[in-house]
Amino acid sequence: MDPKHLFYDERHDTWCSYCGCNWSAGIEATRDHIPPRCFIDGPVEQGLQWPVVKVCRPCNSTLAGYENLLACVAAATPFGDGVSQSDKATKMMERSSKLKDRVHWIWDQWPGDHSKYDDVLRGVLKIARGHAAYWLNEPVLDEPDFAFAGAVSFVSEEYLKSFASFEDSMGVYPEIGSRAFFMTGESASQPGWIEIKKGQYEYLITWSPAVRVRVAMYCRYLLDVTWA
Ligand SMILES: [Zn+2]
Numbered sequence: 001m002d003p004k005h006l007f008y009d010e011r012h013d014t015w016c017s018y019c020g021c022n023w024s025a026g027i028e029a030t031r032d033h034i035p036p037r038c039f040i041d042g043p044v045e046q047g048l049q050w051p052v053v054k055v056c057r058p059c060n061s062t063l064a065g066y067e068n069l070l071a072c073v074a075a076a077t078p079f080g081d082g083v084s085q086s087d088k089a090t091k092m093m094e095r096s097s098k099l100k101d102r103v104h105w106i107w108d109q110w111p112g113d114h115s116k117y118d119d120v121l122r123g124v125l126k127i128a129r130g131h132a133a134y135w136l137n138e139p140v141l142d143e144p145d146f147a148f149a150g151a152v153s154f155v156s157e158e159y160l161k162s163f164a165s166f167e168d169s170m171g172v173y174p175e176i177g178s179r180a181f182f183m184t185g186e187s188a189s190q191p192g193w194i195e196i197k198k199g200q201y202e203y204l205i206t207w208s209p210a211v212r213v214r215v216a217m218y219c220r221y222l223l224d225v226t227w228a
Helices: 010-014 057-062 064-075 087-095 097-109 118-136 157-164 179-186
Strands: 029-033 052-056 146-151 194-197 201-206 211-217 221-227
Touching: 029 057, 052 057, 052 118, 057 064, 064 087, 064 097, 064 118, 064 146, 064 221, 087 097, 118 146, 118 201, 118 211, 118 221
Parallel strands: none
Antiparallel strands: 029 052, 146 221, 194 201, 201 211, 211 221
């Protein structure tokens, strides 16, 4: 099955995955990689189909700064030396002292849920909306019912179990023709986490009873967004 040739409702292709604006209003459409390339260091596996969503140019440019911030916050070591685990994040912070200061400030202030900071949250929602739009073929534009961004070491065992589990989506099927539908059909025995790059960026999307996007970065920084 070639995921590029889906027979989903093409009307969904007319909306920006992030803000829901419609191309017919004369707004320029562009494509955005999800995850953004700044989240991944080094080469990816050959043949990887990097997920791409259609978005409006204003969203693409205004949200870029928030996604850079999130990439750097996630890559920053929260303990002690503040050394980034990502060459790309390190370079971004070398180029911008403002970005670097913000990353350090966030980790210094509160190591728990970083999504309480509006700039981090915007980056988180961009990623989550991008994954949701790609897999479900429709934009998820509402405010989320739950959002979290933070290190594994600051969450409970119980939460971590729920985070890693695919079970909450079994038994209910997504829209026929969507990528999520094919994912169910093709790999029902091994549903679950999708690797963009092992140990750097893995994600899981589930759609019932709620749309939930989970991302594990560097196996230690978690993003989690739910729309009930
Ligand atoms: Zn937009």
